[in-house]
Amino acid sequence: xxxxxxxxxxxxxxxxTPILDSIDLRLGERERLAIVGANGAGKTTLLRSIVGxxxxxxxxxxLFGEPCRRExxxxxxxxxxxxxxxxxxxxxFCPSVIEDVAFGPLNTGASEADARLIASQTLESxxxxxxxxxxxxxxxxxxxRLVCLAGLLAMRxxxxxxxxxxxxxxxxxxxxxxxALLAFSGAIILVSHDDRFVAEIATxxxxxxxxxxxxxxxxxxxxSHRHPHIHAKQVP
Amino acid sequence: MTIPGxxxxxxxxxxxxxxxxTAVNGFAPACAxxxxxxxxxxxxxxxxxxxxxxxxxxxxxxxxxTLPFTMPGTPLLTLGPLTASIEGVxxxxxxxxxxxxxxxxxxxxxxxxxxxxxxxxxRALHMPxxxxxxxxxxxxxxxxxxxxFSRLQDAMRAxxxxxxxNRHTWRSYGNLMGMLxxxxxxxxxxxxxxxRLRGYTGRFPRTALAGPSAADWAVTAAMIGATALLLxxxxx
Numbered sequence: 096x097x098x099x100x101x102x103x104x105x106x107x108x109x110x111x112t113p114i115l116d117s118i119d120l121r122l123g124e125r126e127r128l129a130i131v132g133a134n135g136a137g138k139t140t141l142l143r144s145i146v147g148x149x150x151x152x153x154x155x156x157x158l159f160g161e162p163c164r165r166e167x168x169x170x171x172x173x174x175x176x177x178x179x180x181x182x183x184x185x186x187x188f189c190p191s192v193i194e195d196v197a198f199g200p201l202n203t204g205a206s207e208a209d210a211r212l213i214a215s216q217t218l219e220s221x222x223x224x225x226x227x228x229x230x231x232x233x234x235x236x237x238x239x240r241l242v243c244l245a246g247l248l249a250m251r252x253x254x255x256x257x258x259x260x261x262x263x264x265x266x267x268x269x270x271x272x273x274x275a276l277l278a279f280s281g282a283i284i285l286v287s288h289d290d291r292f293v294a295e296i297a298t299x300x301x302x303x304x305x306x307x308x309x310x311x312x313x314x315x316x317x318x319s320h321r322h323p324h325i326h327a328k329q330v331p
Numbered sequence: 332m333t334i335p336g337x338x339x340x341x342x343x344x345x346x347x348x349x350x351x352x353t354a355v356n357g358f359a360p361a362c363a364x365x366x367x368x369x370x371x372x373x374x375x376x377x378x379x380x381x382x383x384x385x386x387x388x389x390x391x392x393x394x395x396x397t398l399p400f401t402m403p404g405t406p407l408l409t410l411g412p413l414t415a416s417i418e419g420v421x422x423x424x425x426x427x428x429x430x431x432x433x434x435x436x437x438x439x440x441x442x443x444x445x446x447x448x449x450x451x452x453x454r455a456l457h458m459p460x461x462x463x464x465x466x467x468x469x470x471x472x473x474x475x476x477x478x479x480f481s482r483l484q485d486a487m488r489a490x491x492x493x494x495x496x497n498r499h500t501w502r503s504y505g506n507l508m509g510m511l512x513x514x515x516x517x518x519x520x521x522x523x524x525x526x527r528l529r530g531y532t533g534r535f536p537r538t539a540l541a542g543p544s545a546a547d548w549a550v551t552a553a554m555i556g557a558t559a560l561l562l563x564x565x566x567x
Contacts (some may be wrong), residue, residue: 148485174491185482188510189503201499202491232513246490 097160098123099175099254099282100145105154107137107144114140116306117154122254127276127283129297131311136303138286139181142256145284146178159253174203177247181258183239187231192218192242195231199250210249217249218242222271237268244275253281261289333374333550334439337543338452340551341440349433351558358421360565361428367557368435380438387434391427398423446470455540472522476515483507 100122107115114137122128132138143149145156147169155162158172180186189195196214197207205213218224223241226234234242240260247255255276261269269292276283276296287293293300293313300311335341355361372379399407404418441449450467454460487503494500523531543551 143485146489148489170488170491170493173489176489178486178489180482180486180489182482184514185479186486188483188487189506190509194506198487198492198503199490202493232510232517250490 099159100284101155101157102145103155103157105144105156106152107140107149108152109140109149113152113306115144118308120301120308122282122284124253124282125280127285127296127298129285129287129293129300129311129313130303130308131287131293131300132303137306138303139258141303142178142258142284142286145256146173146176174199174250175253176256177244177250177252177254178256179240179243179247179258179260181262183236183243184232186243186246187239190230191227192229192231192234192245193227195242196245196249199246203250213249214245217245221245221248221275235265235268236263237265240264241268241271241275244272248275248279255279255281255283257283257285257287259287259289260285261287261292333371334554335543335547335550337540337547338444338448339456339540340543340547341444342449342452342456344551344554345437345440347555348436348558351555351562352429352433354562355429355565356425357565358425358428360561361425361432363564364432364558364561365428365435368432368439371439372435375439377439377442380435380442383434383438384431387430391430394426395420395423398426451540468519468522472515472518475518476511479514480507480511483510 098121100120102118102120105115105118105120106113118141130138130141140149144151145158147156147163147166155164156169157163158169159175161168161172163169163172187195189198193211193214196217197210200210200213201207215224215227218227221241221244223238223245226238226242229238231239231242240263244260257276260272260276264272273292273295276285283296285293285296294315297313300313301308302311303309335344352361352364355364399415399419400410400413402416402419402422404416407415407417407420409415447467447470450463450470453463453466484507487507492503494504
């Protein structure tokens with residue numbers, strides 16, 4: 096299989112302000128790449144450009160070996176790329192969880208029954224089968240995240256683009272999220288401020304600063320330090 | 332300065348001028364009004380409201396198609412059982428000129444105005460408080476809801492949604508609209524709670540506005556006077 100993603104000389108601006116300048120990037124088939132950078136550095140814009148939601152000024156987006164320029168080119172590749180938005184609420188729009196997860200498979204031509212089956216299997220594999228009939232807008236932040244991820248995984252993507260996946264996610268759902276990502280067999284681009292999560296998931300890291308991507312290092316410090324923990328009190 | 336700077340006077344003009352124009356019956360005075368509105372536009376620094384006019388002209392075409400055939404009078408052309416009258420054509424042209432003049436005037440008065448400022452001016456004119464509040468809240472939330480709509484649409488595209496005319500598309504759009512409404516309602520509750528927490532008791536603090544300048548009064552009087560003269564010419 097060819098590399099899932101390659102960016103060549105990509106420049107993007109928004110409302111006349113340059114955001115990304117001559118970005119080059121190659122993503123390996125099973126690579127888990129972290130992109131870090133300050134707020135407003137253009138990380139989200141970079142992810143949006145990859146799926147064609149942002150129109151570049153110059154350069155190429157090459158998905159699975161094919162250069163994509165028009166909406167039609169991107170549309171053919173989008174089922175293979177799952178994009179987890181920063182805000183779960185921007186992603187969930189169906190009344191019930193199961194309908195939302197089945198939305199992607201329906202788009203790619205699955206029958207109603209098949210789509211429902213895929214959706215419930217995906218929920219099961221993420222350990223959230225119990226949420227299937229719940230209303231999406233009444234879920235907790237962490238549950239919403241996982242349902243969003245289920246919606247993407249139901250499309251059996253080869254690449255996941257994750258924009259701040261741990262935002263507003265509690266420890267228990269965070270563990271489910273981590274397990275799901277580590278079990279995912281495709282490539283991942285992870286944008287996050289959560290250093291611990293990045294260190295656990297990513298195999299390579301890049302820093303986005305001054306509109307350009309620069310190599311970064313993930314290293315583990317051994318610290319001996321105080322470390323706050325919050326537990327429920329044991330009441331005798 | 333072609334229009335008054337004071338928003339209260341502009342609001343009065345926006346009511347009085349179209350009301351006077353409505354009474355005009357002759358084609359020549361209606362055209363004169365349209366030309367005057369065009370001249371006012373060229374004299375101002377605002378960009379010409381092509382888009383607004385385009386929306387309007389669509390309806391006017393409908394008028395030109397139907398009115399000549401429905402008004403009795405001297406026949407102009409016959410299409411099978413239908414007969415178009417000269418009176419009908421001239422009535423349609425007069426209406427078109429009047430409507431265009433009014434829309435141009437409204438655009439001139441309000442295109443560059445922030446709706447929130449308009450709220451203050453409406454209150455100063457002693458409009459019912461609840462209507463003013465509705466108006467201000469709607470204009471404030473409209474942008475938020477529109478942004479949410481476009482983000483949800485992006486998310487649908489990212490999950491390979493491609494609108495066609497089939498049940499899946501209609502249901503998806505139905506869900507999208509439903510979700511927008513549910514979220515808007517919930518947001519409205521949250522906004523109200525936040526307002527109450529900051530001491531809102533059902534009334535907005537009223538910012539006193541300075542009186543209009545003499546120049547503003549003069550311009551307003553001139554505009555109303557000119558339109559009244561037009562009406563006199565029409566009735567003479």
